[in-house]
Amino acid sequence: MANFYAFLSNGLTSALENDGSVDWFPCPRFDSPSVFTKLLDREGGHFAVRPLVEYVYRKEYLGNSLILESEFKVKDGKRLRLVDFLPLSLPGIIRIYESEISFYAEIKPSFNYGLIKPGVEVREAGLIFKNPTSKEGIEVLVHGDFQIEGDRILLNPGKGYLYLLYSKDLRYGLFSQKGFVYSKPYEALERALKYWRGQLEKARKAKIFEEEFKRSLLVLLGLIYTPSGGIIASPTTSLPEIIGKERNWDYRYVWVRDASYSAEALLKAGLVLRGRDILSFLTSMIDPSSKSFDHPFYSVDGTAPPAEEEVPWLEGYRGSRPVRIGNGAYLQVQSDIEGAYLHALYEYYKATGDKEFVRDVWWAIEAIANWVKNSWKEKSTDIWEQRGVYEHFVHTKVMNWVAMDRAYKLAEEVGVSRPEWKEVAEEIREDVLANGYSERKKSFVRYYGSEEADAALLTLPLYGFVEARDPRFISTLERIEKELSVSKGLLLRYREDFIGEVVNPFTLVSTWLARVYVRLGKTKEAVETLKRLVECSTDLKLMAEHYERGACEPMGNFPHVFPHSGLIMAVTEIEEMGNGNYG
Template sequence: MRDDDYPPIEAYGVVGNLETCALVAPDGSVDWFPFPHLESPSIFAAVLDAERGGRFRIAPTDSFETDRRYVDDTNVLETSFRTDGGTATVTDFLPPAGRTDHPKKVLYRKLACDEGRVDLAVDLEPRFDYARAETTVESEQRGALAEGRDERTLLESPIDLEIEDDRVTGELSLETGDEEWFLLRCTGAEDANTDPEAALEESLEYWSDWAHDCGADGDCVFEGAWHDRVVRSELVLKLLTHAESGAIAAAPTTSLPEDIGGVRNWDYRFNWLRDAGFTVQALMNLGTADEATAYFEWFMDLCQADDPAAIQPLYGLHGESDLEERELEHFEGYRGSSPVRIGNEAADQRQHDTYGELLLAVDEMHRHGRELDPDEWDRIRDIVDYVREIWDEPDAGIWEVRGGDEHFVYSKVMCWVALDRGIALATDGGYDAPVGEWRETCERIRADVLENGYDEDVGAFVQSYGSNALDATGLLLPIVGFLPFGDDRIRETIDAIEETLVEDGVFVQRYDGDDGLPGEEGAFVLCSCWFVDALALSGRVAEAQSRFETLLEYLNPLGLIAEEIDPESGAHLGNFPQAFSHIGIVNSALYLGYLRGHEAPGPAPMGIRLGEPVGLPSESSDRRY
C-alpha cells in the first residue's frame, strides 16, 4: 500500500439517491458505493482497499488536471478534466428515489467534450459484498454484466468493452461537442426504461427546487459570506436522509480513520438519536419542515417500546436494532488503517444523554407547532419517568468511550434536560404528568452536577465526577439552559476549554481524558462549531464570526467536510461527509445570523431562548415554569 493509492479524504465528492451514496474521487473513480442502501454491503470499496475493494473509473488516458463543482444548489457532480489536447466533463448522479420518473438504481455518468479532443479510459471492477462474494463478468448486448452472490450490475456502454477475469475496460475519444452516456444499472434496474437526458434534467430540477430559498423579502437568518456553505450543508443532510424512513445517517461511509494507520475506524452509516435536537433545529430553520417532521416521527416510532431502557443510542436507517460489529479482515483499510468495521457495538451501550437529546427534539418540534398525540405523550412520559430512575447511574457517555462507564457530567446534564423539557411540555401542552415529582428530581440533578461536576481547582465543569479532564460538551451547558452564559462557572469553563482543548483558535478536541483506545485523533468539527456558538452567545460575536469563517476555509472545494480535521496539516479525518459537522455549520450560522439582527423563521434558537446570552435582554429566555 502506498499513500498515493488513496486520494485524501477531503478530495472526494458525493452523490446519491436518498437511499445510498457514492464517493467520487478527483480522477473520476467511484471508490465507494454500497447498494441498495447506505448500510448495505459495497459494490465498490477502493476507498477501504485500493487493490481489493473495486472501483468504476472514467478518466483521460493522458495526464490531466481536475476541476469539480456541483451544479448550482444540487447534488449533481461535475468533474472536468483538462489535458493538453482538450477538456472533458464527467457528470455523475443518481435520480432521487421517488422524486423523478426515472429508476433510482442507476448510476448515470455523462461524458461531454467541452473543447478539443480527449481520449478517455473506462475501468470497471465490481467487488460485491465488500469483496467477499465471487464475481463473474460476461459480455451482454448493451455492455457488460457482473454478478455476485445476491447482487448484479449491468454497465450499459456506447463502446465495445473488453473483459478479463472480473475486470471491464474500454477506451473512447471525444471531440468538441461529443456526448456519451455510461449507465451502471444495479439489481432491479437492468431492464428499466431510461432517458438519460430527462433523468438529468428532472434530478437537477428536484434538487434546485428543494434547496433553501431565502424568500421574497430577501432577509435570511443565514445571510453572510457563508450562505452558500449553509445551503451545501443542507443538501448534504438531505442526501443522507433516507427517502422511505426519514432517518438521517451520520455519514455515508465506514472506517475512514480518525487516526491514519490507527484503530479508530467506525461504521457511521446509522442514525444516532443524540443528533435529534440540533438536527431538528437546523432543519426547521432551513425551512425543511417536511424533513424535520419525517425524522421526528421516525424516532418517535422507535420509542414505542413499553420499556424506555430498550431505546438504543443508534439504529439502522430502517429502524434495525441489531448492529453487530464485525471486522473485514481482508481489507487493509484506508492507507493501512485497520480494522475495517461494519456494524457498531455502541448500539449496545448505555448512553443516558440520549434521553435529553430526544426531549430537546420533541420540545423543538412542539415549539414549531407540532402537537403530540396521546400515544406520543405516553412514550415521552415513560422516558422522563425512566430518567428519574437512572440519572445517578454511570454510562458510556456521548463519546461512547470503551474504557468503562463513568458518571459523565454531560450525561447528567442531559438527564436534567429530559426532565426540564418534560416539565415544559406538560405545562405548555396541558399533558398529564407528575410535574411535581419531575421538578423535584430535576432540582436534585442540578444540585448534584453543581456539587460534583464543577471542579474549583480546575476552574471548570469537568468530563466526569472525580476527574480533572475537560470535555467540549461543557460548551453546551448554557445552550441547553442548564446555566446562563453570564454565570461565572460557564465563563470559566469556556476559558478553560479554549486554553486546553482549542488549537490555532478554531480546532477543538473532544476531551483530554483517557477513552480506552490507543492512538490520537483530530480536532472534532462539531466541537469547533460549539466553540463558535459559545463565544457568540457569550457576547464575543465578532470573535466568533472570525473563527467561524476560519473553520469554513477547511471545507473542501465542494463545500463538504469530514468528522475531524488534522490541525497540523488541515487534512480531513474520519467518515465523510459527516452529518453532525454540517449540522454544526448550519446552527453556528443560525446563531451568528440571529445575533447580527436577522430574524429566524420560527422561534428563537434554543441557545438564545434558554441560555440567556450575554448582550441580549433576559426576556430572550423563556423558561416556561
Template sequence: MAVAESDAYPPIEAYGVVGNRETCALVAPDGSIDWFPFPHLESPSIFAAILDADRGGRFRVAPTDAFETAQRYVDDTNVLETTFYADGGTATVTDFLPPADRTDHPRKVLYRKAACTDGAVDLAVELEPRFEYGRAETAIEPVEQGILTAGAEERTLLESPIDLEIDDGRATGESSLEAGETAWFLLRCTGSEDATTDPEAALAETIEYWSDWVHSCGPDDDCAFEGPWHEQVVRSQLVLKLLTHAETGAIAAAPTTSLPEDIGGVRNWDYRFNWLRDAGFTVQALLNLGTVEEASDYFDWFMDRCRAADPATIQPLYGLHGESDLEERELDHLAGYRGSRPVRIGNGAAEQRQLDVYGELLLAVDEMRQHGRVLDDDEWERIRDVVDYVRDVWDEPDAGIWEVRGGEKQFVYSNVMCWVALDRGIEIAVERGGDAPLAAWRETREAIRTDVLENGYDEAVGAFVQSYGSDALDATGLLLPLVGFLPFDDDRVRGTIDAIERELGDDDVFVSRYDGDDGLPGEEGAFVLCSCWLVDALALSGRVEAAQSRFESLLEYLNPLGLFAEEIDPTTGAYLGNYPQAFSHIGIVNSALYLGYVRGAETSGPPPMGIRLGEPAVSLGE
C-alpha cells in the same frame, strides 16, 4: 484545480459525493467511484477501493493521458461534475443518481455522462465490481446491452457506448471524444435492468429536483443565515438531505465506514446509521432552514423508536430502517484506508448505555413543539415514560455521548441531559394541563442540578469537567448554557468556555472533543462539531467578533465542494473520519444561525434554543 492524485488513496477531502437518498457514491478527482454500497447505505459495497485499493473494486472514467482535474456541483444540487484538463482538450464527467422519491426515472441507476468541451480527449473506462465488500465471487460477462456483473445477491448492468474487454475480473475500454460529443455510461443495479430511461431527461429532472427543494432567499429577505457563509449553509443543507433516507426520514451520520480518525490506527467506525443523540440539533437545523417536512419525517421516525421499545431498551443508534441489530464485525481481508485497520461494519455502540440520548430526544420534542407541533396522546405517553425512566436512572454511570470504550463513568454531560429530559418534560406537561407527576419530576430535576453543580464543576480547573472525580475537559461543557442549564453570564460557564478554548482549542479555529483517556490507542483530530460549539458559545456569551472570526477561519477548511468530514488534522488540514459527516454540517448550519441572530436577523419561527433558553449575554443586533 489540482493535479490528479497518484497515490492509491486520495485524501478524504478530495472526494465528491452523489446519491439518491437511499445510497451514496464517492467520486475521486481522477474519475474513479471508490465507494458505493447498494441498495442502501448500510448495505455491502459494490465498489470499495477507498478501503482497499487492490481488492475493493472501482468504476473509473478518465482521460488516458496526464491531466489536471477540478470538481464542482451544479449550482444548488447534488449533481457532481469532474472536469479533466488534458493536453489535447477538456472533458467533464457528470455523476448523479435520480432521487428515490422521484418516480419519473429508475432510481437504481448510476449515471455517468462524459462530455468533451474543448479539443479532443481519449477516455479510458475501467469497471471492476467487487460485491459484498470484496468477499463475494464476482461473475462478469458481455451481454447484448453491455457488461453484466453479479455477486451472491446483487448484480449490475453497465450500458456502454463503447466495446469493453473483460480480463481478470475487469472490463476496460477506450473512447475518443471531440468537442461537442458526449458518451453516457449507465450502471444499472439490481431491479433496474429492464427499465427505460432518457439520460438527458434524467439529468435535467435531477437538477430540477435539488434546485427546487434547496433553501433560497432574496436580497430583501431577512434571512437568519445571512452573511458571507450563506453558500456554505446551503451546501450543508444539501448534504443533510442527501443523507436522509427517502423512505423512513432517518438521517445517516455519514455514508461511509472505517475512514480513520487516526491514519494507520484502529479508530475506524461504521457511521452509516442514525444516532438519536443528533436529534435536537438536527431538528433545529432543519426547521430553521425551512425544511419542515424533513424535520417532521425525522421526528416521526425517532418517535417510532420510542413507541417500539421500553425506555430502558432505547438504543443510541439504529439502522436507517429502524434495525436494532447492528453487530460490529471486522473485515480482515480489507487493507483499510492507507493501512488503517480494522475495517468495521456494524457498530458496537448500539449496545452501550448512553443516558444523554433521553435529553436529546426531549430537546427535539421541545423544538418541534416550539414550531407548532401538537403531540397526540400516544406520543405524550411515550415521552412521559421516557421522563419517568430518566428519573430512576439519572445517577447511574454510562458510556457517554462519545461512546468511550474505557468503561462507564458518571459523565457530566449525561447528567445534564437527564436534567434536560426532566426540564422539557415538565414544560410539556404543564402545557398539557399537568398530566404527569410534576412534583416528583421537579424534585428530581433539582436533585440533578445540585449534584452536577457539586460534583461536575472543578474549582481548581475553573470549569465543568468530563466526569465526576476527573480533571479532564470535555467540549460538551460548551452546551450547558445552550440547553438552559445555566445562563451564559454565569462565572462557571464563562470559566468553562475559557478553559475549553485554552486547553482543547488549536490555532483559534479547532476544538478537540476531550483530553481524557477513552480506552483506545492513538490520537484523533479536531472535531468539527465541537469547533462549531465554541463558535456558538462565544457568540451567545457576548464575544461576537471572536465567534465570527473563528467561524470564518473554520469555513476556510471546507473542501472546494463545501464538504466536511468528522475531524480535521490541525497540523496539516487533512480530513479524518467518515465523510461527509452530518454532525459537522449540522454544526455549520446552527453556528450560522446563532451568528445571524446575534447580528439581528430573524426567522418566521421562534428563536433557536440557545437564544430562547440560554439567556444570551448579548443583545440581539449588537
C-alpha cells in the same frame, strides 16, 4: 482546502467520487455492503472515467444539488465534461458525458466489500457483472460511440452516457424484459436537479457563510434515508481518526444523538417537514416499557443495528486497520440520548406550535420522562461512546435535566399537569452543581470526581442549563480554550480516552464554541471560529468528523452530520442573536 471526495446521494444510498473514479458505493442502501470499495483497499474495485492521456481535472457541484460536474482538460485544450449523479429511487449511478476526446471507463465491481469477484457477461449495449453466490448483480448500459474491451470501455468523442444499476435480482434488471421501466438518463438528471434545488428553495437564506450553509443543508438532506426518514451519521465506514491507527468505526446508521442534532438544524433552517420526518423515525424507535431507546443507533429501516465485525481482507484507508462493519457501540447504554431527542422535539414545537403532533407523540414523552426519572442517578457511557467506561458524566446528567425540563414544558403546552417532572429536573440540576463542578479547578468537569475538562461542557449554556455569563461557566470556557485548543478555532474533545491520547480536533466542537461566543455577545469571535472551520473543509465545502492536526486534511468518517448540522445552527444563531454585527 483539501482536494477530496465528492459526496453523491439519492436518499437511498451514496457514492464517493474523486478524479473521475467512484471509489465507494454501497448497494442497495447506505448500510449495505459496497460494490466499489477502493476507498478502503487499492484492489477494492472502482468505476473510473478518465482520458487516455495526461489531463488537468476539476470538479464542482451542479448548482445547489448533489450532482457532480467534472472536467478533464488535455494538453491541446480539448475537454471531457462529465455529469455524475445517483438517480432518485434507484441504487444506480448515471454518468452523462460530452467529450472532444477519446476516453475510457473502467468498471471493476466486487461484492461484499471486495470479497466476491463477479462473473462478466458482455452485451451489445454494455456489461453485466454477476455475483456467483446469489442472483444480484451490476449492469452497465452504454450509449454513444464505444467499444468494449473486457471490463474496460473505450468511448470516442461525442455525447452519451454510462448507466449503472445494481439489482438484487438480475431477472428484474436493466437488460431484463422489465428494463424499460427504469429512469431515462437525461430525464433522470433533470428530475434529480429539480429535486435538490426544490429542497433547498424551501430553506432560509443565510447572509454569512452562504455557500457553506447551503452545502451543509444538502449534506444533511443527502444523508436522510427517505423511505424511513432516518438520517445516518455518515455514509462511510472505517475512515480513521488518525492515519494508521485503530480508531476506525462504521457510522452508516441512525444515531439518536446525531439525528436529533440534525433535526434541530433543519428546523432552524426552516426545513420543518424534514426535521419532523427525522423526529417521527426516532419516535417510532421508542420502547415505552423499558429504556426509551434500547440502542444508541438503529439501521436505516429502524431495525436493530448489526453487531460489529472486522473485514480482514481489506487493507484499510491508507493502511489503517482494522476495517469494521457494524458498530460495537450498540452494546452501550447511553443515557444522554433521550434528552437530545426531547430537546429537538421541543424545538420543533417552538418552531411550529404544532400541538397535534405533540399530543400524538405524548406516549413517547411520558415514557422518556418516566425512564429518566427512575434512571438518572445511574452511571452511563458518555456522548463520546468510550467502550467499557461508565461514570457520572456531567454532559449526560445535563441531558437528563434537559429531558425532564423539556418534558415538563411540553406537558404544560398541551395542558397536562406534571409538576413532579419539574421537581426531578431541579433535583438533577442541584446534583450536577454540587458534584460536577470542581472548586479547585474552578470549572465544570468531565464526570463526578474528575478534574478533567471535556469539550461537551460547552453545551451547558446551549441547552440553558446555566447562563453563558455564569462565572462557573466562564471559568470552564477559559479552561477549555486553554487546554483543548489545537489552533485558533479548532479543539480536541478531550485529552485522552480508553484507547489513548487524542490527537486530532473534533469539528463539532468548533460549532459549539461559536454558539457559546454568540451567547456572550462575541459575534466577531463566533464568525472567526466558523471561518477557521470552513477553511479546513474540502474543495467542495464538505466536512469530516475530524481534521488532521496542523494539516486541515479530513479525518474520520466523511462527510459527517455533526459539523454540518453545527454550522447550520451556529450561522442561524449568529444572524438571529448577533444584532447584524458579523465581525
